[in-house]
Amino acid sequence: MMSFQEFNDTRAVNYMIVEVPEKLLDTNLLLHEGQWVDSGIKDFKLRVDPEIPQMHQQRHVHIARDKHTNAKNMQASWNLNGSRHDKKTFNTSLASSDTVKNIARQALGLDDNFVLEHLQKTRLGIILEAINEVSVQSHLEIEPDVYYKVSEI
Numbered sequence: 216m217m218s219f220q221e222f223n224d225t226r227a228v229n230y231m232i233v234e235v236p237e238k239l240l241d242t243n244l245l246l247h248e249g250q251w252v253d254s255g256i257k258d259f260k261l262r263v264d265p266e267i268p269q270m271h272q273q274r275h276v277h278i279a280r281d282k283h284t285n286a287k288n289m290q291a292s293w294n295l296n297g298s299r300h301d302k303k304t305f306n307t308s309l310a311s312s313d314t315v316k317n318i319a320r321q322a323l324g325l326d327d328n329f330v331l332e333h334l335q336k337t338r339l340g341i342i343l344e345a346i347n348e349v350s351v352q353s354h355l356e357i358e359p360d361v362y363y364k365v366s367e368i
Contacts, residue, residue, distance in 0.1 A: 251284045254318045260284050261322050266295075275300040276322040278315050293319050298332045 217225075247263070254261045258281050266274040273294040283289035291310035292300035299305050309315055316331050 251279075254278065254322070256314055256318060259314070259318060261318055263322050273300075274323070276319050277301075278309070278318050278322075280309075291315055291319070293323070293331050295323055295325075297325070297330060 248265050249262065251260045251262045253259075260279055260281055262277045262284075264272075264275055264277070266272060273296060275292055275294045277290050277292040277300070279286070279290040287301065287304040289306055289309065290301070290304070291306050294300050299310075310331075317327070319325075319331060320327060320329055
Protein backbone atom coordinates (compact mmCIF):
# COMPACT_ATOMS: atom_id res chain seq x y z
CA MET A 216 0.00 0.00 0.00
CA MET A 217 1.22 3.50 -0.89
CA SER A 218 1.82 6.00 1.92
CA PHE A 219 0.16 9.40 1.84
CA GLN A 220 3.51 11.02 1.07
CA GLU A 221 4.11 8.65 -1.84
CA PHE A 222 0.59 9.26 -3.16
CA ASN A 223 1.09 13.02 -2.95
CA ASP A 224 4.49 12.82 -4.69
CA THR A 225 3.23 10.67 -7.57
CA ARG A 226 0.00 12.59 -8.19
CA ALA A 227 1.37 16.12 -7.67
CA VAL A 228 -1.66 17.03 -5.55
CA ASN A 229 -1.93 20.80 -5.09
CA TYR A 230 -5.25 21.03 -3.30
CA MET A 231 -6.97 18.61 -0.94
CA ILE A 232 -10.04 18.63 1.27
CA VAL A 233 -10.10 16.43 4.35
CA GLU A 234 -13.39 15.96 6.17
CA VAL A 235 -13.17 15.23 9.88
CA PRO A 236 -16.29 14.37 11.88
CA GLU A 237 -17.12 17.15 14.34
CA LYS A 238 -17.25 14.69 17.25
CA LEU A 239 -13.52 14.02 16.81
CA LEU A 240 -12.57 17.69 17.20
CA ASP A 241 -12.05 19.68 20.36
CA THR A 242 -15.00 22.10 20.59
CA ASN A 243 -12.53 25.00 21.02
CA LEU A 244 -11.42 24.43 17.42
CA LEU A 245 -14.90 24.92 15.95
CA LEU A 246 -15.92 28.26 14.48
CA HIS A 247 -19.19 29.51 15.97
CA GLU A 248 -19.32 33.03 14.52
CA GLY A 249 -22.87 34.29 14.24
CA GLN A 250 -24.28 31.56 16.51
CA TRP A 251 -25.40 31.81 20.11
CA VAL A 252 -23.23 29.55 22.28
CA ASP A 253 -22.81 28.97 26.01
CA SER A 254 -20.48 31.52 27.56
CA GLY A 255 -19.16 29.16 30.20
CA ILE A 256 -21.07 31.13 32.83
CA LYS A 257 -24.44 29.74 33.91
CA ASP A 258 -27.46 31.49 32.33
CA PHE A 259 -25.38 33.56 29.84
CA LYS A 260 -24.98 33.08 26.09
CA LEU A 261 -22.72 34.92 23.68
CA ARG A 262 -22.55 35.44 19.94
CA VAL A 263 -19.44 36.70 18.16
CA ASP A 264 -20.11 38.28 14.77
CA PRO A 265 -17.35 38.75 12.19
CA GLU A 266 -15.91 41.97 10.86
CA ILE A 267 -17.63 43.22 7.68
CA PRO A 268 -15.41 45.96 6.22
CA GLN A 269 -17.90 46.92 3.48
CA MET A 270 -20.43 47.82 6.18
CA HIS A 271 -17.81 49.44 8.44
CA GLN A 272 -18.66 46.80 11.03
CA GLN A 273 -16.01 45.57 13.46
CA ARG A 274 -15.84 42.09 14.94
CA HIS A 275 -18.16 42.27 17.95
CA VAL A 276 -19.78 40.22 20.69
CA HIS A 277 -23.41 40.09 21.88
CA ILE A 278 -24.16 38.82 25.39
CA ALA A 279 -27.56 37.93 26.81
CA ARG A 280 -29.19 35.74 29.39
CA ASP A 281 -30.30 32.36 27.97
CA LYS A 282 -33.95 33.43 27.71
CA HIS A 283 -33.16 36.80 26.03
CA THR A 284 -31.17 35.80 22.94
CA ASN A 285 -34.07 36.90 20.72
CA ALA A 286 -34.70 40.19 22.56
CA LYS A 287 -32.31 42.81 21.14
CA ASN A 288 -33.01 45.31 23.94
CA MET A 289 -31.98 42.71 26.56
CA GLN A 290 -28.44 42.35 25.18
CA ALA A 291 -25.12 44.13 25.61
CA SER A 292 -22.73 44.19 22.67
CA TRP A 293 -19.24 45.60 22.20
CA ASN A 294 -16.97 46.04 19.19
CA LEU A 295 -13.38 44.79 19.19
CA ASN A 296 -12.13 48.32 20.01
CA GLY A 297 -14.32 48.41 23.16
CA SER A 298 -17.03 50.74 21.83
CA ARG A 299 -20.69 49.81 22.19
CA HIS A 300 -22.00 47.96 19.13
CA ASP A 301 -25.78 48.41 19.20
CA LYS A 302 -26.14 51.90 20.60
CA LYS A 303 -29.94 52.17 20.44
CA THR A 304 -30.75 48.76 21.94
CA PHE A 305 -27.72 48.40 24.26
CA ASN A 306 -28.92 47.18 27.67
CA THR A 307 -26.99 49.32 30.17
CA SER A 308 -28.26 47.33 33.15
CA LEU A 309 -26.88 44.07 31.76
CA ALA A 310 -23.67 45.78 30.61
CA SER A 311 -22.93 47.10 34.09
CA SER A 312 -22.31 43.54 35.33
CA ASP A 313 -18.65 42.63 35.77
CA THR A 314 -19.57 39.08 34.73
CA VAL A 315 -20.92 40.30 31.39
CA LYS A 316 -17.88 42.53 30.80
CA ASN A 317 -15.56 39.60 31.54
CA ILE A 318 -17.45 37.37 29.10
CA ALA A 319 -17.11 40.07 26.42
CA ARG A 320 -13.39 40.55 27.00
CA GLN A 321 -12.75 36.82 26.85
CA ALA A 322 -14.87 36.32 23.70
CA LEU A 323 -13.03 39.13 21.89
CA GLY A 324 -9.61 38.06 23.17
CA LEU A 325 -9.04 41.30 25.11
CA ASP A 326 -6.97 41.78 28.26
CA ASP A 327 -8.74 41.45 31.60
CA ASN A 328 -8.26 45.18 32.30
CA PHE A 329 -9.37 46.39 28.84
CA VAL A 330 -11.99 49.14 29.34
CA LEU A 331 -15.33 48.57 27.62
CA GLU A 332 -17.45 51.61 26.85
CA HIS A 333 -20.35 52.01 29.21
CA LEU A 334 -23.02 54.68 29.64
CA GLN A 335 -24.26 55.28 33.11
CA LYS A 336 -27.40 57.34 33.61
CA THR A 337 -27.42 59.47 36.75
CA ARG A 338 -29.95 61.83 38.31
CA LEU A 339 -27.96 64.75 36.90
CA GLY A 340 -27.44 63.36 33.43
CA ILE A 341 -25.22 60.83 31.68
CA ILE A 342 -21.63 59.86 32.36
CA LEU A 343 -19.75 58.37 29.42
CA GLU A 344 -16.74 56.15 30.00
CA ALA A 345 -14.91 55.66 26.71
CA ILE A 346 -11.55 54.46 25.44
CA ASN A 347 -11.40 56.18 22.09
CA GLU A 348 -11.66 59.65 20.61
CA VAL A 349 -15.04 59.13 18.92
CA SER A 350 -17.34 62.13 19.17
CA VAL A 351 -19.47 61.87 22.28
CA GLN A 352 -22.39 63.50 20.51
CA SER A 353 -22.38 60.89 17.72
CA HIS A 354 -22.59 58.09 20.31
CA LEU A 355 -25.38 59.55 22.37
CA GLU A 356 -27.15 61.87 19.95
CA ILE A 357 -27.07 64.30 22.89
CA GLU A 358 -24.30 66.06 24.77
CA PRO A 359 -23.74 64.50 28.23
CA ASP A 360 -23.45 66.61 31.37
CA VAL A 361 -20.19 64.91 32.30
CA TYR A 362 -17.83 62.52 30.59
CA TYR A 363 -14.40 61.16 31.34
CA LYS A 364 -11.80 59.21 29.47
CA VAL A 365 -9.88 56.33 30.99
CA SER A 366 -6.36 56.29 29.63
CA GLU A 367 -3.05 54.65 30.35
CA ILE A 368 -0.57 56.47 32.58
